[in-house]
Amino acid sequence: MAEQEGVLARLRRGHEERVLDLLRRHGALSRGELGRRSGLSRTTMHDIVSGLMANGAVLASAPERVARGRGRPAESLSLNPAAGQAIGIDFAHRRLHVAIVNVAHEIVGSASEGHAADLPWQRRVEIADRLIGELSEGEVRLGALKAIGVGVVGPVGSPGEESAASRQLDAVPTVLRKRFGVPVLMDNNTRLAALAESIWGAAAGCQDVLYLRLSHGVGGGLVLGGSLHRGAHGVSGEFGHITVDPAGRPCRCGSRGCLETIASVKGVLDAHREAGGRARSLRSLVAALEAGDADVRDLLARVGGHVGLVLAAVCNTVGPDLVVLGGEVAEVGGALTEPVEHALRAHAMPMIRRRLRVRQARLGEIGGALGGIALVLHESPLLAGYPAAPDPDEGLRS
């Protein structure tokens, strides 16, 4: 049943997006016009529109008073400008991001604020609350959307699990629910950034996307067939913990020589320092590169080669049509990304190599919060109780 629910949720999401998109582009439309333009059957249209009206996203205007011959006058449907917004929050390690999307699924605004790494959840939620209030000018209307999407650091399993408990993750939904009075959907923030890039960012419109983020940690996400891939036990897209050198540096995951020990901010700076380099931050490393430091260029080429090798393994595994690179280390520029592409194309299967595209991420640090919104809009079981409407002919045949 879990599989079928997922399938139905994706199907319904596609239908909802089609209806919302038509209303956004054309303004008010009658049900008949919506049906013709969307290609949806009358039953499906009825079900989708009922759902969108029930959560306040769509309004039905009073029927036009002009006589239109026989039959009922046409009811007109439009987006509800006073309807709720969707809110996403990314609780990153030392920084908190919020984003708001309106009922037409357009980005309304976003904001960020830094904080100490050990700030308690209650205090973080207070910051989020304040940023949301400022962005929405005090008019947060969550009622219609019925959920907040939240990104957090690290793997997110089921509530109560050991790995979540150790980070007090179980407290997050509780505290947020208490403050906003709506359910909370939660996932790993890097995976959420992958989903957001596939909707609003560098991979908009792509169905099969590999997202890799090279930052203080190294992680990623896979969008397969248009949906976030989660894996059997909620662990997937952990590209940072693919082993590059079994004899390499110890990694926080308990293994050795993971990509993260090589291609994270710390990994790059460690290698630089071990080779006698003097830069102590990524910024000063980039300054050295721009001043023509050949050692820095060679180091970044080696790091890029390792990243490309891992990406090639992932591409041979899942066959994406687009690779998106994000995070501070990728933002260093061509000195890193060109060796990445070179190694990727050298080690991927010929059929993949020829067609694969590589792009820089576009959403920056707000990606995780936007991904939280995507979770609410596209993947919420609350919004996807299809088939919610009663079977239309149930009462007619018995």
Place this chain on the structure above:
Amino acid sequence: MAEQEGVLARLRRGHEERVLDLLRRHGALSRGELGRRSGLSRTTMHDIVSGLMANGAVLASAPERVARGRGRPAESLSLNPAAGQAIGIDFAHRRLHVAIVNVAHEIVGSASEGHAADLPWQRRVEIADRLIGELSEGEVRLGALKAIGVGVVGPVGSPGEESAASRQLDAVPTVLRKRFGVPVLMDNNTRLAALAESIWGAAAGCQDVLYLRLSHGVGGGLVLGGSLHRGAHGVSGEFGHITVDPAGRPCRCGSRGCLETIASVKGVLDAHREAGGRARSLRSLVAALEAGDADVRDLLARVGGHVGLVLAAVCNTVGPDLVVLGGEVAEVGGALTEPVEHALRAHAMPMIRRRLRVRQARLGEIGGALGGIALVLHESPLLAGYPAAPDPDEGLRS
């Protein structure tokens, strides 16, 4: 639309399997009983049963003549014992396999025959035809199933593509269609074996399966969310071409040090010979192992370590709940598979490591042919034209 068709096809397949399973287990049932036991809505049940009756899989008996109070007498539905079988053919490199499954999706029989590697397609199809005739005792009834599922060696893209043309793959559907008069569905035979293991084999009932085959070639397949994962351009599961050693032996894919150069039959024997070993076949290598040859044991441990490292990378990427190992090299036994499991668990993320199960493949060399059948039964667009039935209330409201 392609995504939605896939979603709908999977949904319909689940419904069809539920109805066929109920009829297989309970014999004849009325529509009402089927509805109650399946939990499907009246509309959906009507649509699914109509489809199964149209392709001959299900028969409606004459209504019982016993008076049952008011209303129509109950029509009884049952599997059609004279209905068509599903046929799968695996055109492996030097050997051809056929399998037949009945209308209840039970395996009826299978057969194999060796041939020269360069045998023309026309001649291979003649062998397949003869084997099918023998298995079905001359009573091949393909009409009801309307397609044959076929596995072939190597990547399968769209018809007319360069890589397919070079192997004359485009001829296969043409020759088969000419002989059997039905459409032909085709995919890579190793990916099909992965699908078959997830339905009839070691991974029966699992939704997220990683299948790795170590044979003359090294390949595999991913079943994600219960469906064969294909990748954006039809290339995925190419675990044999993940780079293990960028400075290693040249591989037929154009790269170097791919897993296939290390863990295929030839890769293992090459390494054995280079180290001064005398075995010239996998069989004699196993004999040496059983006679206590420590060099052979060490070699297999090294090979297993590389296999485990690649599997860990794939597991960190997609997070399967089961790994299935198949092929002659995996059949060597614990001297290979124990080091595989050891390295896999050492390099996979902790949350994956704790829950992952590893099993030997169960379907052996017939897996590819069975996977061809799975393609027809579960993934055929011909059998999944959902929603095929007209909108039931279309005529009632206008």
